[in-house]
Amino acid sequence: MEPPYVRTEISSWVLAAYLKAFRSGSIWSKTESTVVTARISGYLNELLAWQDRTGAWGPITDVAEPNDRTYATVVAVWALAEAEESPAIETDLKRKAGQSMQNAVDWLIRNYRPNYGWDQNPRQPGSDKFNGLNYQAMYALEKAEKIDGYNSFKNLRAYIELKSNFVETMEPMRIEEKTVVPSTDLNVGGKACWATFLGYPWSLAGLSELRQDPSLTSAERRKVRRVLRIELDEIGELPKYWEKGYTWALAETVIGVSYLSNAL
């Protein structure tokens, strides 16, 4: 058996949870906040140190281009976007994180395949879509678009075309939709890096952002609404479907439904 190893995605999720809790303003007292902000900054610095010069992250801490993966990059972009909006982060660190986020977004734009989406490993292009990964990537990009000072990418022709192609080719997700990293790509730098991507919750989150996107054409917005309405028809089935299961999957489902509720 392998010895334990660090997964960078855990760092991104923990950082995002901390930032969300800090923003809620009711978790820590003023005196506790000093300690907490130091801790949050520590996690952020740690995450930034694991970014590859390409702009991407790998799931492990051995930074090298062959280890670059889409999911690790997407959750890092999400956490960095949260950091940019957080009062817990100092200006200098925000600048560093903003630049880092922009580089990661550029990597995501470069590695989007029209009519397909993103591969978990761009060096190993597949044919079956990673629907959950695609929607979560779109969600993270939409979040990053809202960060003033680091969102010039939203005017790039390549990005506008990416969004149009994404909307044109996207399909409604069923509750049970999920994809996994193929066995041929489990080994990252000698470590097993399995990941499962849920389609339904991240499509709810992604579509909640897209439906408010002013850069979409009216036909594209109609498509977003149509797909969302089809998915909404299934939402009543969720409690029964999730009567039992793994906590991570249920947590992601709550996140998707909550983002949708907040947007409606």
Add this chain to the structure above:
Amino acid sequence: MELPKAVNPQVDDNIQDAGLRIIAGHAEKLQAETPTQPLQTVPKAKNASGLVNPEELQRLSTRAILGGGLFLILSNIATILELMQDGFKALGIVFSIIPQQIPSWMIVTAIMIAVVAGNLLLGRFLYTRFTRHAISTHKVGAAVFLMLLGSVLILANASSVARLRPNLPRVTNELVSNLLRATAASQDGGFRTDYGSPTSREDAWTTAQSVQALLSRAHIHIKSGFVLVSITWIEITLDLVGLQIQWNLPMSALKSRPGCWLPT
């Protein structure tokens, strides 16, 4: 020759009973034989020569039946929509034509207005027919009965409308209560990997995702102390083992399957 009583004075333009139609036809035949006794009490069902026109009678009774049917459909529109919900799912396009900007309360209000109006029309329609020959006491009884019937129909339809709407707060509540089961047996605030199994292990990644989920929801109030305890659990775990994934977990218990060993 004496005319049958059924077509004599009380027959009006809304005859809907098939038996009456036969009798009316028979009466016309008799009328032809006795032209000196025209059917003066069937004014709208007479032809130019003052005779009963069976086609006209059929048209009027069809109109009455259609009217009654329409009122019945209108007064039960919510229940009918609920029954047809599966069909609508297959034809997702039906609901997609309703613009997203229209709030669901407006749609619900429109449906309930149709239900109440339909029940009033149906009540009036039935009352007219029930009480034509009734004495005053029976008229009161019929009115009370129809009011009760209308109330039952309106309540049944209101309940159907509630089930028709994708009730996001209710769905979120049920999902969150399941999610909280993951921490029910926990002494120190960590979330277990399987919320249905009190013996599964607590895990930092799962806890971070769960905290994020709890803080994302729009409709449920989670005590800040609860979030603090969970985050403190993450801190302690990370201080002990860093961002390492946990071992010896069942397959797929985490978003990443750490138990999967690969020869390198």
